[in-house]
Amino acid sequence: MTARPRLHDLLRQKGSRKWLQLHVDNGEEAAAAVEAGIVILSCEADGTLEAVRAAAPSAFVSVGMVHGSVASPDEAVRAGFDLLRRGADAVYCSHSPRFIEAMAREGIPVTGHVGLVPNRAAWTGFRAVGRTPQEAARVLRAVKDLENAGAACLEVEVVPVQLAAHITATTPMLTMGMGCGDACDTQYLFSCDVLGSHAGHYPRHARRYDDFVALMAEVQARRVAAFRAWAAEVDSGAYPAARHRIEMSAEDLARAIELSRLA
Template sequence: MVAKSTRPTVADIRAMKSRGQKISMLYVTSLDEAAAADAAGVDMLSIEGRFFSPEMREAAGRCFVQVGLPYGPAGNLVTAEDYLKTAYHFMRIGGDCFYCAASLDIQKALCDNAVPVVAHVGLIPSQCTWTGGFKAVGRTADSARAVWDHVKRLEAIGCFGAELEVVPDRVAELITGSTPMIMLGMGAGPHADAQYLFSEDVLGHTSGHKPRHAKTYRNFAAEYERLQHERIAAYREFIADVQTGAYPEPQHVVQITDDEFFTFRTALRL
């Protein structure tokens, strides 16, 4: 008999929206981050396909996991069949929903096969050349209407949700309240269904640009720097021990009895 999973389902996440319950969501890349998110009680995780594995699924525990399907040629996914095969692969591992920023027809093919699809609206990093680069989207009436229309197209094909990235809070509020989809807000104000941050921002070790919406709760950068200094110091001590003969010590060496060694040497006639 197969044990019933204790982690949330698509229906559970939808029920959270209907109750007005705010959803916490983190992007993670390591087993330690996934396990910490589970222990802390984070609702949803975003994990790119390149990081997702049975071990990562186990580490994520009760978290509802969104698996990112690699976009376009970079992930060797081009056709709807490519995306569907990849989604099924990650579904077998234990993915709960699947991020897809491909074309509407590909997203629809996934939806038509009962794959829970999370699309992307607003600032879409992989397509931001069309909206002027890495900047807010929806700050004019026309731009906001384009985001709204995009959401409605996704809604019509049966998407489960969409990442709503860097749009004005009032636009996000209106969209979130007017769609059954789960709106995963990243820099979209307090009214999205979920608040979505990158773990590296939360832990304070972001490399490069730190977005406006990021909030840091710990300073891991300083800790990582300290650990790197300690790592280098330990390696130097190891080198010194090797050069002086301080390593290896007797406890690091495999022993052989005198009798066995004598027999060995005698057989070699040495």
């Protein structure tokens, strides 16, 4: 088994290599990702974490702290330690830098987020962020705030490639790039987009490499067909057949009844 990379290992190699990163939804996807050579994963903090950790013990896993699940830096510290105890290598946090600083001060590796931050999209909309000098400057200030707070990793989502490259070259944080070309330290996508496993909107930066919607529709149709076939055989008497039954003689049944009365 390949050794599990630690934060120190990743930061030590920053600038000398790039990694693939995948957000996975279950243990099966995590195992497939590792088998495909992907060693940096992310997942949600619900029951998914334990399944991902068990399926991918050699992966570095950044786990999302649900936005709004903590209301103070102290709560963030407690929640962060709980995620580490459950198997996280880093804690993704889209809260303000004061929450991140509290966790970082206690040695919890934290992943911050700049650019298109879905949990803050009320202020930006779901669009590319940083196309104008003024907006790019705000992104850079946010990067510096997270860096000063002690974040170890930084998700950079849907910003201009040039801006992402500048951030990656000038910050010690490991940059996790989604929709930023190949500028960041990791090339990051969601498994549901790669697999084509949903019928919703696919971001412009995503690419489908399979069609799991069609595959699962076929699987569901085959489920229905199998259940109907079973129901039809029960109705016709073909099931259960002799090979599906266990028999006993009339004499043995009579003896069992007699023994039960003596008990």
